[in-house]
Amino acid sequence: MNKEVSIKINGEVYRNSVPIRLLLVDFIRDVAGLTGTHVGCTFEGVCGACTVQLDGEAVKSCLMLAVQADGRSITTIEGLAVDGKLHPLQKAFNDHHALQCGFCSAGILMNMAEFVRTNRKLTEDEIRGALIGNLCRCTGYAHIVDAIKEVAGTPAQSA
Amino acid sequence: MYPAVIDNYDAPTSVQEALQAFANGGNSSFFVAGGQSLMQAIKARIISPKTLIDLQHVSELKGIQFANGAVRIGAMTRYRDIAADEGLDGAYQALRDAASHVGDRQVRNRGTIGGSLCWNYIAACMPPTCIGIGASIDLVSKKGKRTLLAEEFLRGPLETSRHDDEIVVAVTLPTPAKSSGSAYKKWGLVTDALPVAGVCAFIELDNDGRCQLARLAVGGLATGPRRAEAGEKALIGVSAIDASGISEAAGTAAASINTQSDMWADAEYRKTLIETLTREVVATAFVRAGRGKHS
Numbered sequence: 001m002n003k004e005v006s007i008k009i010n011g012e013v014y015r016n017s018v019p020i021r022l023l024l025v026d027f028i029r030d031v032a033g034l035t036g037t038h039v040g041c042t043f044e045g046v047c048g049a050c051t052v053q054l055d056g057e058a059v060k061s062c063l064m065l066a067v068q069a070d071g072r073s074i075t076t077i078e079g080l081a082v083d084g085k086l087h088p089l090q091k092a093f094n095d096h097h098a099l100q101c102g103f104c105s106a107g108i109l110m111n112m113a114e115f116v117r118t119n120r121k122l123t124e125d126e127i128r129g130a131l132i133g134n135l136c137r138c139t140g141y142a143h144i145v146d147a148i149k150e151v152a153g154t155p156a157q158s159a
Numbered sequence: 160m161y162p163a164v165i166d167n168y169d170a171p172t173s174v175q176e177a178l179q180a181f182a183n184g185g186n187s188s189f190f191v192a193g194g195q196s197l198m199q200a201i202k203a204r205i206i207s208p209k210t211l212i213d214l215q216h217v218s219e220l221k222g223i224q225f226a227n228g229a230v231r232i233g234a235m236t237r238y239r240d241i242a243a244d245e246g247l248d249g250a251y252q253a254l255r256d257a258a259s260h261v262g263d264r265q266v267r268n269r270g271t272i273g274g275s276l277c278w279n280y281i282a283a284c285m286p287p288t289c290i291g292i293g294a295s296i297d298l299v300s301k302k303g304k305r306t307l308l309a310e311e312f313l314r315g316p317l318e319t320s321r322h323d324d325e326i327v328v329a330v331t332l333p334t335p336a337k338s339s340g341s342a343y344k345k346w347g348l349v350t351d352a353l354p355v356a357g358v359c360a361f362i363e364l365d366n367d368g369r370c371q372l373a374r375l376a377v378g379g380l381a382t383g384p385r386r387a388e389a390g391e392k393a394l395i396g397v398s399a400i401d402a403s404g405i406s407e408a409a410g411t412a413a414a415s416i417n418t419q420s421d422m423w424a425d426a427e428y429r430k431t432l433i434e435t436l437t438r439e440v441v442a443t444a445f446v447r448a449g450r451g452k453h454s
Contacts, residue, residue: 020164
């Protein structure tokens with residue numbers, strides 16, 4: 001029923017005994033207390049609000065059990081800024097007013113932080129294609145695309 | 160939606176360990192691959208595993224290997240890795256067409272070809288693609304190994320020939336003829352949506368650039384993915400510049416398929432989609448096959 005896990009989140013190791021059925025998103029929010037990762041579609045896996053990076057790759061944390069992340073490294077929105085310095089995407093989202101209610105923003109940033117790391121000039125079509133797994137009900141995406149466009153293709157990102 | 164209680168979780172690192180974990184787990188044991196479909200079913204409690212056997216650390220199930228043009232794709236190879244592999248271009252490029260538009264980036268970072276085939280969802284892209292390119296499916300259990308053609312393995316929606324205690328280890332593809340090409344395309348209600356219909360074409364050309372072998376496979380059907388043999392026959396002898404021959408074959412293919420009406424498309428519209436998609440993927444497959452001729 002329970003299993004011991006050791007999951008690194010934003011550089012800090014969390015060792016806990018958790019129910020096997022505990023979803024990774026609930027481990028992040030309720031066990032680690034990091035509530036920047038959101039639950040939008042109530043665990044159906046379609047909205048992308050719970051997107052985090054698993055060993056650097058964007059995944060939906062509601063489609064994994066916490067036990068599946070044992071021994072692996074997670075980055076959440078709380079780990080995106082380094083030493084108080086905003087990730088270029090975070091700054092661009094500010095500059096372009098790329099959020100309204102902000103509920104989807106954490107998931108979009110964690111997905112796009114991996115996407116822009118490829119460090120090549122990305123077209124608007126590619127950016128929009130990469131956003132398919134993240135629903136935003138406020139902005140109409142235009143400002144989000146503008147913000148990502150500004151960062152995509154600029155020198156290598158760290159996150 | 161939240162999973163029911165799960166008693167055991169195993170994360171084996173080899174196929175043998177995974178088979179043993181299943182034997183130990185008994186009834187209600189399930190293998191999980193990328194989990195992008197199965198976890199939804201577990202959360203909805205359509206499936207309530209007592210033992211979950213996670214294949215994510217079984218490295219022998221991962222990766223794409225090439226030998227003289229023949230290809231072996233480990234069952235746990237993810238969409239993102241298939242979508243990125245230029246070694247598949249030409250004969251087996253349909254796999255890249257399909258893998259690069261499954262779900263979304265996050266799904267492609269986790270979802271696997273083996274998982275998709277074992278789930279055989281009605282609106283999945285890997286099943287018709289694997290039938291179209293003539294793939295074989297390698298399975299293993301404690302009783303031994305067997306290999307099935309994709310079209311034998313895949314049955315009605317959510318049904319396959321896999322026994323509960325079997326693991327799909329790989330998808331294999333034979334050395335293709337030099338001038339062969341494939342393509343896959345789907346149509347859904349919005350960009351990259353689950354397909355209402357999807358078609359895969361595989362074409363092999365003779366020395367004069369005429370089609371000497373064709374396979375067409377259609378997905379999005381209530382009967383499960385299936386070949387359109389009448390369309391395949393109609394393509395024999397057709398060349399890339401024979402637009403009316405290709406159109407005719409596409410029409411024949413669509414006419415030969417039994418389509419269903421559902422909330423996304425009525426039966427007649429689905430036939431129109433299949434005809435249009437067939438025309439497009441056949442044309443693309445011809446171009447890709449033609450490239451192989453000069454290489």
